[in-house]
Amino acid sequence: MSTDTLLVELGTEELPPKNLKQLGLAFRDGIAGGLKQRELSYGEVKWFATPRRLAVLISDVQLKAPEKTVEVLGPPADRAQDEAGGWSSATLGFAKKQGVAPEQLQTLDTAKGPRLGVQKSLSGVATRDVLHGIIQDCIAGLPIARRMRWGASREEFVRPIHWIVAMLGQDYNHGEIFNLSTGNTTRGHRCHSSGLITLNHAKDYESALTKAKVVASFEQRQHIVRAQIEAQAAALGGNAVIAADLLDEVTGLVEWPVALTGSFEERYLQVPSEALISSMKEHQKYFHLVNDKGDLLPHFITVANIESSDPQQVIAGNERVIRPRLSDAAFFFETDKKVPLIDRVPSLSNIVFQQKLGSLLDKTVRISQLAALLAPAVGASVTVAQRAAELSKADLVTDMVLEFSDMQGIAGAYYAKHDGEQAEVAAALTQQYWPKFAGDGLPETATACTLALADRLDTLVGIFGIGQPPTGSKDPFALRRASLAVLRILVEKRLDLDLKECLKLAAAQYPVNTLADDTVVQVFDYMIERFRAWYEEENIPAEVFKSVSARNLSRPLDIQRRVQAVHAFSLLPEAQALAAANKRVSNILDKLDSGHDFSEVSADLLVKPQEKVLLRCVEGLSSTCHQHLKHDEYTEALSCLADLREPIDAFFEGVMVNVENVELRDNRLNLLKRLRDLFLEVADISLLAVSK
Numbered sequence: 001m002s003t004d005t006l007l008v009e010l011g012t013e014e015l016p017p018k019n020l021k022q023l024g025l026a027f028r029d030g031i032a033g034g035l036k037q038r039e040l041s042y043g044e045v046k047w048f049a050t051p052r053r054l055a056v057l058i059s060d061v062q063l064k065a066p067e068k069t070v071e072v073l074g075p076p077a078d079r080a081q082d083e084a085g086g087w088s089s090a091t092l093g094f095a096k097k098q099g100v101a102p103e104q105l106q107t108l109d110t111a112k113g114p115r116l117g118v119q120k121s122l123s124g125v126a127t128r129d130v131l132h133g134i135i136q137d138c139i140a141g142l143p144i145a146r147r148m149r150w151g152a153s154r155e156e157f158v159r160p161i162h163w164i165v166a167m168l169g170q171d172y173n174h175g176e177i178f179n180l181s182t183g184n185t186t187r188g189h190r191c192h193s194s195g196l197i198t199l200n201h202a203k204d205y206e207s208a209l210t211k212a213k214v215v216a217s218f219e220q221r222q223h224i225v226r227a228q229i230e231a232q233a234a235a236l237g238g239n240a241v242i243a244a245d246l247l248d249e250v251t252g253l254v255e256w257p258v259a260l261t262g263s264f265e266e267r268y269l270q271v272p273s274e275a276l277i278s279s280m281k282e283h284q285k286y287f288h289l290v291n292d293k294g295d296l297l298p299h300f301i302t303v304a305n306i307e308s309s310d311p312q313q314v315i316a317g318n319e320r321v322i323r324p325r326l327s328d329a330a331f332f333f334e335t336d337k338k339v340p341l342i343d344r345v346p347s348l349s350n351i352v353f354q355q356k357l358g359s360l361l362d363k364t365v366r367i368s369q370l371a372a373l374l375a376p377a378v379g380a381s382v383t384v385a386q387r388a389a390e391l392s393k394a395d396l397v398t399d400m401v402l403e404f405s406d407m408q409g410i411a412g413a414y415y416a417k418h419d420g421e422q423a424e425v426a427a428a429l430t431q432q433y434w435p436k437f438a439g440d441g442l443p444e445t446a447t448a449c450t451l452a453l454a455d456r457l458d459t460l461v462g463i464f465g466i467g468q469p470p471t472g473s474k475d476p477f478a479l480r481r482a483s484l485a486v487l488r489i490l491v492e493k494r495l496d497l498d499l500k501e502c503l504k505l506a507a508a509q510y511p512v513n514t515l516a517d518d519t520v521v522q523v524f525d526y527m528i529e530r531f532r533a534w535y536e537e538e539n540i541p542a543e544v545f546k547s548v549s550a551r552n553l554s555r556p557l558d559i560q561r562r563v564q565a566v567h568a569f570s571l572l573p574e575a576q577a578l579a580a581a582n583k584r585v586s587n588i589l590d591k592l593d594s595g596h597d598f599s600e601v602s603a604d605l606l607v608k609p610q611e612k613v614l615l616r617c618v619e620g621l622s623s624t625c626h627q628h629l630k631h632d633e634y635t636e637a638l639s640c641l642a643d644l645r646e647p648i649d650a651f652f653e654g655v656m657v658n659v660e661n662v663e664l665r666d667n668r669l670n671l672l673k674r675l676r677d678l679f680l681e682v683a684d685i686s687l688l689a690v691s692k
Contacts, residue, residue, distance in 0.1 A: 002063040004169035007202035008135055008185055009055035017051065017252030023142060024049025024218050030138030031056045038130050042113035048216040051254045052190070055216060057205055061168070065124025071099060077107045077114035078200040079083035091116060110688040126166060134177040137164060153179055163187065167202040170380045189255050190213020191306050213256045228259035228299050229287055236261065238289035238297045243281070250285055254305040259646040266298045271333050272414050278404045279325040286322070332399040333604045340419045341394040341412065348393055357462045360393050367392060370454040375504050376499050380446035388451050390418060395429070409433045435485050442489055451490055457506040463505065464523045465515025475504045483530040491554040500524050500554040524554065531559065540567050542689050550684035558632065565634030566683045574645040579688035581648045582679055585672045586686045588657060596671045605667040610654040614647045618675055625678060634682050641679060
């Protein structure tokens with residue numbers, strides 16, 4: 001089997017650094033997937049992504065796909081001949097289409113019975129013949145939100161393309177793409193290299209670019225960036241904080257990374273460290289340093305894309321650029337402190353929260369009222385929770401937050417401390433926005449939890465209430481994230497609140513006729529659906545959640561406990577038999593008239609030993625089970641009920657329920673009703689039954 005190395009490279013103007021890794025991986029998958037789709041085998045796949053290129057290098061690419069045999073099916077074998085014994089018209093037509101005589105057709109066994117058919121040998125495609133199509137398909141499938149055109153061409157890509165390399169070993173002429181010939185010439189570093197670089201073989205790609213001061217591999221370049229940053233930080237006796245998103249972005253900005261350390265005046269350390277970090281990270285793409293205690297140091301590390309003969313000049317330039325940003329932060333901080341947060345609250349009336357729902361001041365009033373109602377159940381002081389709610393949005397009208405939007409809440413906490421507010425109030429101003437993303441930490445104090453819940457519940461009922469729920473692609477008010485945050489706080493903080501009642505309280509804070517009548521039901525159903533998705537991500541089977549949600553419960557913490565208990569129960573060896581039995585019981589009882597009158601089970605009417613044993617077991621386990629349920633010990637309750645498997649199986653094997661004797665039949669139905677009710681105390685176990 002002949003193979004060779006395949007190289008495909010798109011040379012571009014500077015690509016978006018935040019999306020570079022995603023584009024590089026997608027380019028790799030597109031080229032490799034194109035080979036696989038055409039049944040061309042290959043070996044190791046390497047991907048490359050720099051500001052000026054996307055590339056993939058694949059070893060041992062099969063030059064021609066193997067020959068394969070395919071079966072072409074025709075009419076059913078029992079219709080091969082007509083009534084006179086001759087070939088049927090369907091057979092003759094199929095044979096003619098396949099270019100064979102009817103006698104050459106074979107009878108082939110298929111899932112739909114014997115059919116006439118023919119086996120054909122197809123030669124495999126040549127890699128050279130399909131490479132152009134593979135590249136075009138790959139480019140068309142790249143995840144690019146917005147494409148652009150350049151020059152007079154109608155072609156579109158994320159950035160203008162200036163060269164294309166497509167080499168199969170030494171062979172490089174594979175047609176035109178973007179009106180450019182696919183050649184064997186690439187380009188090196190924009191500053192450290194000049195002229196075209198001719199590749200004699202695809203294997204030469206990495207080494208040729210390294211000589212031209214380009215580390216083409218995104219992963220290798222990222223490793224170099226991290227190592228250089230850590231070395232620079234160690235030389236200063238500090239620790240570099242390397243955020244994954246910033247590391248990806250910086251790796252996407254450079255082809256030949258050179259880490260350099262700069263400094264700023266220590267006086268800026270009096271400014272909230274979050275503002276300084278925001279200036280360095282978001283605006284300049286610098287990595288900040290901290291000491292062993294986590295305190296910010298007056299240094300930063302930048303990664304240049306050039307190996308300067310005078311690096312001090314580069315450092316000085318970066319220091320000049322960051323200084324005004326830090327000066328602005330210091331000025332805003334000192335200016336903002338002159339006006340207490342509480343005095344800023346009236347200004348929130350000038351900021352619209354949502355046109356139909358009023359201003360941020362209106363929202364603040366609603367949150368404050370709702371927080372006062374929620375606080376006792378959460379375990380917070382009503383007075384403290386109300387104060388935190390009153391101040392919750394005041395920092396949105398400060399200069400600091402207007403300049404650094406990611407400081408909302410954080411700035412409020414600093415200003416609250418400066419104003420002499422209680423520590424718990426200040427902490428709540430920051431923590432009201434927690435969790436900000438999946439896996440983020442939760443509010444730490446009862447006051448912060450109260451505020452976080454009140455804020456999100458107000459938004460949820462408000463936006464749903466005016467008919468603007470999230471759609472598949474649009475969620476401008478981040479209602480999905482808000483829903484999960486509420487559920488996480490209630491469950492993980494072990495707050496046994498009734499979600500439906502909380503939503504009613506939130507809706508009641510709006511003026512009459514502002515929200516639709518079914519708002520609470522809509523929001524509740526939406527949030528329960530988010531709960532279902534939560535369990536899917538935890539790999540808990542859907543039927544487990546269905547069995548619990550069938551109880552129409554509204555306390556998320558209680559739902560969580562039941563789901564975990566039912567999931568544990570579903571793994572027991574008795575689970576499926578008990579689920580099937582419960583399903584059988586449900587089917588029997590559901591067929592009764594809605595007005596059927598159930599009563600207590602009469603021991604005197606039990607004539608079969610199996611029904612006597614079942615009643616004795618049910619009565620024996622009921623008190624133990626209810627004792628567990630009284631303390632929300634659902635796992636223990638279900639484990640206890642697992643002992644009913646054998647008597648239930650014996651009952652259905654030896655007892656006929658629907659007998660002609662009405663008294664016996666009704667008594668047996670009463671026994672089954674009591675059995676089902678016992679299980680329903682936890683969940684509808686019948687929904688766990690696997691359909692056959």
